[in-house]
Amino acid sequence: MPDEGPVRTILRMRAREGCVEAFEAAWRVAAEEISRTQGSLRQELIRDADDPQTFLIVSDWRDQEALDAFGPSAAREQLTAALRDLRESGEKNTYEVLSTVVGRGPGIRVRVTVTVPQGEEAAYEKAYRKVAERMRGTPGHVREELLREPGTGTYHIFAEWLDEASFEAWTDDQSHLDQTAPLIQYICENFERATYHIVARPQESPQPGGGVVQAAPRPQPVARVEPVAAKPAAPSAERSTVDSSTDVLVVGAGPAGLTAAIELARRGVPCRLVEKRPDAAGTADKAIGVQCRTMEIWENLGIVREAMDAGIWLHGQTVFVNGRQTHQVDWDLPDLPYAHVGLPQYETENILTKCLAGHGVRVERGTELKEFTQDADGVTAYLVGADGRAETVRAQYLVGADGAHSTVRQKLGLTFEGGMGMFPQLFMLGDVDLDWSMPEGHLLRFIHVEDDEMKGMLVCVPLKGRNRYRVATLAPPRLQAEIGSNPIPPGFQAEYDPPSLADIQVVLDELAPEPTTASNLRWSSIFRIKHGIVDRYRQGRAFVVGDAAHLHPPAGGQGMNTGIQDAWNLGWKLALACGGDAAPALLDSYEAERRPAGKAIVDRAVKIAFTDEMDMDDEREQFLLEMQMTLSYAGSPLVGAHGDAFDGGPQPGDRAPDAHDLRRFGVGHPTRLFELTRGTAHTLLVHADGATPQDEYAGFDKLAEKVRGFVNIYVLASPDADVPAGLDVPVLRDASGTFRAAYGLRGTGAYLIRPDGHVGFRTSPVAAEALDAHLAGIFALGGTDSFHQGGNA
Template structure:
């Protein structure tokens, strides 16, 4: 059922009323539409382009994003269309794809990446959903199909917002139907700007703060057979650092994109390289020159077929919007934060923005939550974006820096640098020492490819919309590698495998759309009854389970009991987005009152209490 927006009924048939207007049909916008539909909220999405992205663009979807997609019924299709796990578990650095110098076609380094290889066990402990690998060229049409099925007529490509205005009750936008060359007006309760910052934030005067454009990135989408040149079948990214005739190292990413075969047998690829801005090279490289430069860097034979599908150029920056909200307007994805692709953090962060915002809009529109809940979106997501941007920038510079371990010196005579590369691969004690030292350099790249703590470990406690239980936050790993699962309020609910009705199920799969989840201990029936009473008296929906051997939901391995941080008479209250709102360590003389207190804090209806009731009890 669509929820009505808090606006006056339209008395103008030319004005379309809708609860939420979404500007932008990329990954963040399309997922916002899906999430809102699943929450029963009507929306209209408009996208100025006629189609979804023609560029492969982002492709790695991390475990947290796939967990969200699993909750909304998209994960199975993404896994089916994307790369098999066997073809996306490593990253490699190569000296070239071709060439006949003694240092050509060599492997500088190879490492497990993004939950593959030796990382798999650590990632599986944190989530039921492994990484996926599917470029936006194929991912966006998939999400669009789901969005259109759930919201028929509510996804309009080739429609562009030309202006908007906000009053105290609504946002009214003028939309241009580019095919029909006519405009119409839409009045919405709220507007989600998922337009990459092209229009909405500029009209609002919201500045992007941080590091402005410092590189220009060039991506080529090509069709080619690289199977004889790429040595590994499981690399999700191959990075070539080849020695040019002038003695300088030139870098190019070689990324398999499938879409039918994968790994080294992919039919399509993305080739990525960058140039400093402001030079003639950066501003005026025509397509023919770009292709020649890439062939030179990769050292491909001139007669090897390479069919260019498209070439895109885009500025690389490291910025965060000074505000994620202006009245009834919210920024998500690239409209809110922009950074280099290193670490595969951009699309993932945008999807997680939309997920955080969608349930809050739904609860405010339904009347369950106070409008103040919407303040939590910026308070929770902006610190995450700042950390992501910082890491993406550092990862990019680190990837450039660790190639210094080759011994190649910028500006040195070409003969010197050729000698360094030759010595690096020599079968001598010196060569072995050089390669061992180089491996130490490359090991630092795990901050880019194994950052589970960065992907999963963000915490919303300081935003103030959860109930503090007086426990200390686990010290975060400064490298972002390790992730300590905890039921401390503000953190993501830990993953554990439970049994429900005899079937194996993950903790996050127990969350119903738009509902809070309460998981009590084996003797926590009073909390379950309190949740049922609240849900039955026009309060927010709370799905509740006692977890124990004599209940429908059991914890056969004891993993959940070790993670939850409360006794058998306690409980954990989880928000609709999977983050812990309140931990109740023991029984209470008035569980309805105490549970309402936690819900009020989570829904912006009250100032959160400093500690949960009974915090001094058993843990």
């Protein structure tokens, strides 16, 4: 037989009675070794459909020489020895491979890239082999290989699928988590995925000395087709169409949409907030954690007292792994303005709705966005109201806060990076009473780990009321079996029977470390969410915020809090733009700042969902990270600095910390720094001390004259500063040095605090020209030497 081409050996073997499973296991162990042999192309085990004891062992080799070399090898002996006592008979045939047709159609390639920490390479490769074995026989899955960049911890998985539909069907099937579980801890961070269409496979070409080689196809990225803004027909309705206009149309009245509307309304910007749901939520069916940073935002909005009165303080977190307590962290950090609050989302929405009404805007419920188009001057939207009346609305800008099923996102053609539903999960949630002796006010997390894989998890978050908790856990086998592999959209599922008290009790019996009984089930649901982040946060005059932009697993309450911060960042920028006071690139900074933050938070939330949450040595630092207190916009085009006379302090883009014991003449009590920065304007904080010369104070007056009208300015003077009388700038004494210490000042300097509470610019010594240049990137210039005077103060 010619030896210049690939050859295939087929062994037909019949396993002994009762030895079928052992036969398969023995083959897998041996095949793993054989696959590493020089010249081995493929090892495959096939079972006779009519006779489950009969197998075909298919082995492809580069050429006859490679097969001959395998004959006397240790790998062959391992295979022979492993199967000898498990089979009744066997026969062997070898064939020359003349031609191969692979798959059907051109197919697709999916590339997954991950960088693993140093020292974990062997564990990652072991986990990959386990997943690869589980992938065998997956419908539509053709082949894949693992590659490593030499000298690094970066790996690439190239997986070939018959078509995109097969791949998407697999990702939509929640059962695929069982296949990929060993890799989840590695793909929570530094994870990238791309899909390529195989557009051609070059013909096999002769090689020197005979044989053939098939050129590797060159993957072509799938082109993203931008939506064409063709004007749709206005929606039909029983009633006549009316026309109206506003500055900003906000779609979706969840926490993100409400926050966006409040930020616009309190600045006097005309806006409308429409919501498809006819009624406000009335059950604890969504997020229940309000983070420390969100509480600071609510203080600025004037609603923090309402939140404290309606919610419950969360005192800490306790983590159990396999029934053993591994962590107990106290969240009582006295240097933070507020702690973490447990508050059902329907209460959050109620508080925000009342706040918005106080600014003269009501939620238009039962009103649905059907279509919209954009042009250079604005957005034209087509709405249908609760009464069936169609309406055409003209707005300068559109904000899509319409959640996981966002119409705005769909109409803009935004896609999820790496696809949506990378690791879909089916959860059940319930609101119950638990009769246990766990620490009061602690978020409780129970994890069952087996063979380095998470087999079970239960999260219990305190609610207001004695021993009342929201429990979240993976759906039980009963519900998994009922739903099967049916695709489930994100969100709560009303079409399936809700979990019962007995379903929740089963999980408690398995995971809670002490006998616990659940009672008084008030509400429950099956919950499905796909996690990911869209490729863009802005297209033209339309923006997405909250779940319309990013989806999270239900861990840590990240989704709602992140959406609120999206709107908090966008609101003041949109207000300036609507008034004609924004610099040309100001609105671009929304995506530049919020999308990297959203990506980091999504990745973090995925990691929390699948691992022992306490993964940092510094528990305080981890808490601040989870609460988004250390989130920074460093690197944003909208932040900057001049000079280096600082001893620490917040960097440009960091959250501006509070400071206490500021004294103002005529005020009989200390003032907090947050009282100065509260409101809708930028705030310039100028520090002076005993070394500040008198002529520099005159410069402060000139600076105040220039920025007055769009920036509030204060001089914060140390106790030894010689402040001249008649200074035309408000002066407060930094009586205890708390401002100087918190902001790292060692002389004259200034911090510009943005309306969202982040440091926009800092300078030491104070450089008016550098500050002018920075402000020119925020505000529209009204002339050569002065800023536009119509800004929001």
